[in-house]
Amino acid sequence: MAQEFDDKLLVRYLLRDLSQEERERIEERYFEDEQFFEELSIIEDRLIDEYLQGEMTGRERERFERQFLINQKRVEEVETSRALLGLLVQPPWYRRWRQAFQRWLRGRGLIMEVAFAGILLALALCGLWLLFERAQLRQQLEQARTLSQRKEQELQQQLDAQQKQLQQRDADRLAAGQLKEELQLTQAQLKHDEDEARRLQERLSSAQKTPLASSPERAALKVPTYVLPLYSVNTLGSNNRSQPPLLIKRGVALVRLKVYVQENNYQEYSASLQRVGGPVVWHQSIAKGRTDALGEWVLLDLPASLFKSKDYILKISAGASEANQETLALRQITVKNQNLSQD
Amino acid sequence: MSTLEPPAEAWGKFMNFLDPDGERAGEKYVAIHNTLIKFFYWRGCVVPEDLADETIKRVIWNLYKGLKLERHKLMAYMRGVARNVHLEGLKEPPMVDAAPEDVGPSVAPVYPGEHTKEEIRMRCLEKCLAQQPPRDREVIIGFFQYEKRKKIENRAEMAKRLGLSRSGLGTMVFHIKKRIKKCAQACIKKYEV
Numbered sequence: 336m337a338q339e340f341d342d343k344l345l346v347r348y349l350l351r352d353l354s355q356e357e358r359e360r361i362e363e364r365y366f367e368d369e370q371f372f373e374e375l376s377i378i379e380d381r382l383i384d385e386y387l388q389g390e391m392t393g394r395e396r397e398r399f400e401r402q403f404l405i406n407q408k409r410v411e412e413v414e415t416s417r418a419l420l421g422l423l424v425q426p427p428w429y430r431r432w433r434q435a436f437q438r439w440l441r442g443r444g445l446i447m448e449v450a451f452a453g454i455l456l457a458l459a460l461c462g463l464w465l466l467f468e469r470a471q472l473r474q475q476l477e478q479a480r481t482l483s484q485r486k487e488q489e490l491q492q493q494l495d496a497q498q499k500q501l502q503q504r505d506a507d508r509l510a511a512g513q514l515k516e517e518l519q520l521t522q523a524q525l526k527h528d529e530d531e532a533r534r535l536q537e538r539l540s541s542a543q544k545t546p547l548a549s550s551p552e553r554a555a556l557k558v559p560t561y562v563l564p565l566y567s568v569n570t571l572g573s574n575n576r577s578q579p580p581l582l583i584k585r586g587v588a589l590v591r592l593k594v595y596v597q598e599n600n601y602q603e604y605s606a607s608l609q610r611v612g613g614p615v616v617w618h619q620s621i622a623k624g625r626t627d628a629l630g631e632w633v634l635l636d637l638p639a640s641l642f643k644s645k646d647y648i649l650k651i652s653a654g655a656s657e658a659n660q661e662t663l664a665l666r667q668i669t670v671k672n673q674n675l676s677q678d
Numbered sequence: 679m680s681t682l683e684p685p686a687e688a689w690g691k692f693m694n695f696l697d698p699d700g701e702r703a704g705e706k707y708v709a710i711h712n713t714l715i716k717f718f719y720w721r722g723c724v725v726p727e728d729l730a731d732e733t734i735k736r737v738i739w740n741l742y743k744g745l746k747l748e749r750h751k752l753m754a755y756m757r758g759v760a761r762n763v764h765l766e767g768l769k770e771p772p773m774v775d776a777a778p779e780d781v782g783p784s785v786a787p788v789y790p791g792e793h794t795k796e797e798i799r800m801r802c803l804e805k806c807l808a809q810q811p812p813r814d815r816e817v818i819i820g821f822f823q824y825e826k827r828k829k830i831e832n833r834a835e836m837a838k839r840l841g842l843s844r845s846g847l848g849t850m851v852f853h854i855k856k857r858i859k860k861c862a863q864a865c866i867k868k869y870e871v
Contacts, residue, residue: 348720349720351720351721351722359761362717362757363754363757365713366713366717366753366754366756366757367753367754369709372713372716373849373852374845374849375716376716376852377848377849377852380852380855381848384822402722405719405722405723405724406724406725409719414799415799415803415859415862415863416855416859418796418799418800418803419803419807419855419858419859419862420822421800422800422803422804422807423807423818423819423821423822424822424823438797
């Protein structure tokens with residue numbers, strides 16, 4: 336190919352898209368040069384193939400049809416190229432089948448052609464409908480999938496909640512079991528305590544029925560009762576020197592004092608025990624006493640451990656308040672407590 | 679515009695001018711005629727064959743009338759005459775190509791039996807393709823296989839296998855197609871009733 340003319344320029348010449356001057360230069364060339372003329376013919380043939388194979392742009396195609404297909408002969412030439420191209424790209428068996436089918440169809444006349452066209456149209460419509468249905472079904476499937484996923488999530492959440500509940504219930508059951516055990520233990524302990532209390536009550540009752548001297552329990556209790564005669568307040572000092580000491584024997588835990596007081600109108604008394612020259616070691620309110628042939632008396636129960644081997648003053652007072660109390664009896668007591676190690 | 683048909687003597691003088699050897703003269707005449715037809719086609723003329731004939735007639739007459747022309751300048755002279763014929767033709771009313779359906783039934787080709795023109799053409803093309811040498815048949819079928827990039831790669835591979843350049847392969851395919859089409863035209867004419 337001459338270097339001065341490239342393929343694009345020659346294509347433009349063939350489609351009559353050049354100036355007169357450019358056109359005449361090319362024409363001058365191919366009239367003189369047979370090889371150049373052949374090359375131009377090859378480009379023309381290639382242009383036809385490109386047109387037939389749909390390899391042109393819209394503008395090129397339009398220009399080709401307008402400038403190239405100018406008469407029937409050119410059209411025939413292109414059709415022959417089309418047929419040859421079809422022959423070259425199609426397998427022979429397909430081509431023979433297509434021709435035989437077309438021959439058969441034509442042989443059946445117009446009605447058959449119309450019927451066949453109708454069938455093709457119906458098939459095309461079916462195809463469109465199927466595509467539409469497919470799109471619909473796909474959409475429904477997507478929706479169903481989304482719904483299913485949502486339900487799955489909800490079910491999973493419910494399952495998790497139930498599992499938590501079950502775990503909580505197990506924990507509660509365990510705690511309840513533990514509580515039950517503790518309750519059972521407590522109940523057992525309570526029963527034991529009740530049994531013990533009942534037993535002690537029985538012992539107490541039987542001890543109360545038995546006389547003091549003969550009761551081994553009473554002896555075990557060791558509660559001696561000391562009777563203290565009545566003394567007025569003013570006779571505390573002088574009368575005390577002649578009284579024997581109060582002896583608390585070894586093993587005695589409780590000391591009971593029966594103290595006679597002057598008869599009066601008081602409903603309650605208070606009693607106190609004070610060490611001579613020392614503090615008050617005991618104090619108690621007591622109810623109105625009983626009366627016998629010797630007079631009114633009150634009973635005082637004091638723990639033996641209160642007494643040291645010393646002198647004490649026992650005072651019985653009466654009255655509503657401490658400020659208005661009247662001393663009813665005073666008694667100095669000398670105590671000897673054998674429970675103490677010095678004794 | 680039609681020029682009077684030159685006498686036989688003029689034709690003889692012209693053919694001798696082309697080449698003293700009668701056979702070679704005939705080949706050169708065909709080549710000139712084809713070149714003129716293409717010239718007029720590529721200038722957009724609807725009836726290029728008539729215009730090519732007109733051009734050759736004028737050249738024959740001029741040579742017959744004593745025009746002194748060197749053989750190697752014949753084609754340049756021919757082109758000049760062809761330009762004039764084209765320009766004169768542009769001044770006249772445009773020619774309308776007569777489509778086969780506009781022509782009487784005696785001219786339009788008729789094919790026997792139920793065969794259409796397309797079927798006859800296809801059958802002839804198949805026959806003519808089958809008549810090509812196996813290598814040429816393989817080349818032309820292989821040349822049009824595949825699409826786009828694969829087609830380009832395939833053609834490059836074919837050219838390499840045949841020891842040709844890409845344009846050389848294109849030229850080979852062009853000539854094979856030309857042979858097949860020429861064969862098919864002759865075949866189709868035989869079917870015409």
